[in-house]
Amino acid sequence: MxxxxxxxxxxxxxxxxxxxxxxxxxxxxxxxxxxxxxxxxxxxxxxxxxxxxxxLALAPDITVQKIVAGRQGLVPLSYASRIQDIRGVSRVEGRIWGYYYDALEDATYTIIGVEHLPFRVVEGRAPRGQEVVVGEAIAKRKRIIPGDRIILRDHRGNYVKFTVVGVFSPRSSLQSADIIAMPGSIAREFFGIPDDRANDLAVYVANPAELTNIAYKISLALPDARVLTRQQIRETYDxxxxxxxxxxxxxxxxxxxxxxxxxxxxxxxxxxxxxxxxxxxxxxxxxxxxxxxxxxxxxxxxxxxxxxxxxxxxxxxxxxxxxxxxxxxxxxxxxxxxxxxxxxxxxxxxxxxxxxxxxxxxxxxxxxxxxxxxxxxxxxxxxxx
Amino acid sequence: MIRCEKTTKVYNRGKPNEVVAVRGVSLEIRGGEVAVLRGPSGSGKTTLLTLIGCAARPTSGRVFVLGREVSRLPERFLTRFRREHVGIIFQQFNLIPELSVLQNVVIPLVPTPTRPEEAEERAMELLERLGLEHRHHFRVRELSGGEMQRVAIARALVNQPEVIIADEPTAHLDSSLAGDFLEIMQQLQNEGKTIVIATHDPLVYEHELVDVVFDMRDGRLVEVERR
Known part of the structure; x- marks a missing residue:
């Protein structure tokens, strides 16, 4: 009614x-x-x-960079063993990565050295030897699919052929869109980074409650290091x-x-x-x-x-x-x-x-x-x- | 049927512009009668009409309509009572110009559980009776003054009210149209409706259908002429 x-x-x-x-x-x-x-x-x-x-979920608990004259320099791998000695640190890894300018496409990519893939791959597998996995945006832009080859110019000016064996999932595109992942040793050689150095160190901590404390201890032990916790990165993003x-x-x-x-x-x-x-x-x-x-x-x-x-x-x-x-x-x-x-x-x-x-x-x-x-x-x- | 007991209506009470529009009026209108409230402008006849028509409440005194005291009803119940038992014909017609004739007539039925088809059927019957069925889809702004008033009458009747009140209904009509209006009122009286008209038009208050005339001046009832 x-x-x-x-x-x-x-x-x-x-x-x-x-x-x-x-x-x-x-x-x-x-x-x-x-x-x-x-x-x-x-x-x-x-x-x-x-x-x-x-x-951030993929980022290490603490990132350690070496600062030379106020700018970021390569970190000696000996720093890794000093950090490893701090109580509460479970693992320290030296990371190899760098930027690569593609003049043809007028775009800058990030090349990373990996042993395990940090992102999910839509198709393909982890790279071995002269192989790479590329971000979705690169694959789209250069119109490449797994099985294709790409040529990159290394630090000596030589053109190096790589076989594409995978493309990262679009779900992680913000992180992986511009990435070219290759084995760590290949990336080191590509950029000409000495064997006893890395771009930065990824530090993993067993107890998250100890994170700030450990970061403080690292900065005390290594006065020329910049120590970034995951929380600091989050704040920067925000x-x-x-x-x-x-x-x-x-x-x-x-x-x-x-x-x-x-x-x-x-x-x-x-x-x-x-x-x-x-x-x-x-x-x-x-x-x-x-x-x-x-x-x-x-x-x-x-x-x-x-x-x-x-x-x-x-x-x-x-x-x-x-x-x-x-x-x-x-x-x-x-x-x-x-x-x-x-x-x-x-x-x-x-x-x-x-x-x-x-x-x-x-x-x-x-x-x-x-x-x-x-x-x-x-x-x-x-x-x- | 309709009774006022010492009814007073004051507007803007306690303010510098206070107006006593009706002062202690007592009157009685029997069921089926045609009553006229007669008086010059400012005599209080329209205000008394609104009190009888449940469109306002008195400041003091009591008003009974259909045996029920309406002067103390809360707004919600007074509105409902008015909607169910009173049909109002305004001096200015008060039609909504952008709506069609049919849409104007059914307005009082909108806030009721009446189905639209039933409302339209009722409205069409009334329009037919008032000779306006061929104009039902016209916008009211396209009608003549006489036609507008017939639409207003149809709208006042669509709720099948027992009481019809009309404020200066012939003010905007020529003699011929005023005659048509009175003829319609006569038919409604024959159907047993109680009709109260506020007017100072002799065509209306001298008409044979009028049973009682209440003369008003300065808000007071000065004379009652029962025929």
């Missing part, structure tokens, strides 16, 4: 909305645009954070992403301001016709609750449609089109990376956050003036007020 009444009111609300088509289309457009931009930033940041977390998203949010401040003006326009009052219509409805036997229900239906229809449209467009923009509007701002280092795909990572909290900053104030702006208008006495409508 009463459901019928609510359906009747909903039907009237739809008519009410359609009669103000121009105004409502403008509202939907601005609302959708604001949700789209906010959601794009939130989705991209969420995706980057998740990828960064994945990177600072970069936070800063970049802040810059972007400042850039879309104009759009948010337009939305605020729109909300204010609604909040500051209804049009004379809208007010008169509410008065007539009240005089014809509509209660305050009925009028509010009708206006709420209108607000919900407008807000939810705009919200969903904004979210869907943002999802397509970020995860299908790879965020062309945000990339230049949010990925300043993308000149280093050939390209990488953003993997969908969207949490309920993110959706709720966008909902709270867009739909909730809009609904308030619709309902408050309607409530004010609907509390007038019906006799005012009789007098043509």
């Amino acid at each position: 009463s459901l019928r009444k609510h359906l009747n009111i909903l039907d009237y609300a739809v008519h009410f909305m359609l009669r103000r088509r121009g105004k409502n289309i403008a509202t939907v457009l601005v609302f959708t645009l604001v949700v789209f931009m906010l959601a794009s930033v939130v989705m991209m940041m969420g995706s980057l954070r998740e990828e960064a977390e994945n990177t 600072a970069i992403f936070g800063w970049r998203s802040g810059v972007f949010l400042a850039a879309i401040f104009g759009a948010i301001l337009a939305f605020a003006i729109l909300v204010w326009d609604r909040a500051s009052g209804l049009t004379a016709e809208e007010k008169k219509e509410i008065g007539i409805l009240k005089a014809l036997g509509w209660s305050t609750e009925d009028v509010l229900e009708m206006r709420t239906c209108e607000g919900v229809l407008l807000a939810l449609n705009s919200y969903l449209l904004g979210i869907i467009l943002a999802y397509i923009h970020v995860f299908y089109l790879n965020a062309p509007l945000l990339r230049p701002v949010l990925l300043g280092w993308s000149t280093l990376y050939p390209s990488f795909e953003l993997m969908p990572a969207l949490s309920l909290e993110d959706l709720l956050l966008i909902f709270m900053v867009s739909v909730v104030p809009f609904m308030a702006a619709v309902i408050v003036p309607s409530w004010r208008a609907s509390t007038i006495d019906p006799d005012e409508a009789m007098r043509g007020v």
Whole structure:
């Protein structure tokens, strides 16, 4: 019985909305645009954070670099045995890695020496001898598949042929997109790194609670070393992403301001016709609750449609089109990376956050003036007020 | 049927612009009667009409409609009572110009459990009776003054009310259209409806269908003429 009444009111609300088509289309457009931009930033940041977390999961507990004249130099492997002697350290590995500029593609790749693959491989296996596994972006850009060969120029200027035996999974693209993995000894020879040196040392600790303490002991034992814990790297990521998203949010401040003006326009009052219509409805036997229900239906229809449209467009923009509007701002280092795909990572909290900053104030702006208008006495409508 | 006991209505009470629109009015209208509230502008007839029509509550005194005291009903129940038992015809018609004739007529049935088909059927019957069935899909802004008023009458009747109140219903009509209006009121009276009209148009208060005239001045009831 009463459901019928609510359906009747909903039907009237739809008519009410359609009669103000121009105004409502403008509202939907601005609302959708604001949700789209906010959601794009939130989705991209969420995706980057998740990828960064994945990177951190693979990162060693502590990374030790050697600093020479304020810059990073090669670490003597003798440092490894000194660190190994510190109580609580379970393992220390010297890592070989470096950047490689591909003039043909105008892109910079990261070559790493590995014994075991750090990322999942979609197809293929771990490299042996003159073999490599490449990141998904490199494979796409150079149009290579397992079995193909690539030629790289080593530190002596010689061209070295490698057989591609695998491609890293796109799921780890932020970390692996630009990577060429080859056996450690081959990488050492390729870059010309002496046998008793490494780029840095990866330190693993048995008890995570001891991590800060051990890092402190390493820095005491090796005064020329820079000691980075996983937490410090995480903080750096957060600072970069936070800063970049802040810059972007400042850039879309104009759009948010337009939305605020729109909300204010609604909040500051209804049009004379809208007010008169509410008065007539009240005089014809509509209660305050009925009028509010009708206006709420209108607000919900407008807000939810705009919200969903904004979210869907943002999802397509970020995860299908790879965020062309945000990339230049949010990925300043993308000149280093050939390209990488953003993997969908969207949490309920993110959706709720966008909902709270867009739909909730809009609904308030619709309902408050309607409530004010609907509390007038019906006799005012009789007098043509 | 309708009874007012020492009814007073004050607007903006306690403020500098306080107005006593109705002062201690007591009257009685029997079921099936056509009553006229007569008086010049500012005499309080429209305010008294809104009190009888359950569109406002008195500041003091009591109002009974269909044997029920409506003057103390909370807003929600007063609204419901008005929706179920009272049909209102406004001076300015108060139609919604962007809506069609049919959509305007069914408005009082929207916040009720009436199915849309049933509401439209009822509205079409009324429009047919008032000679407007061929105009049901027109927007009201495309209608003449007389047609607009007939739409307003149809809207007032769609809830099948026992009481009909009309505020200056002939103010915007010529004599011929005013005659048509009174003819419709006559039919409704024959169906047993109680009709209360606020007017100062002699065409209305001198008409034979009127059973009782209440003369008002300065918010007071000054004379009752029962015919």
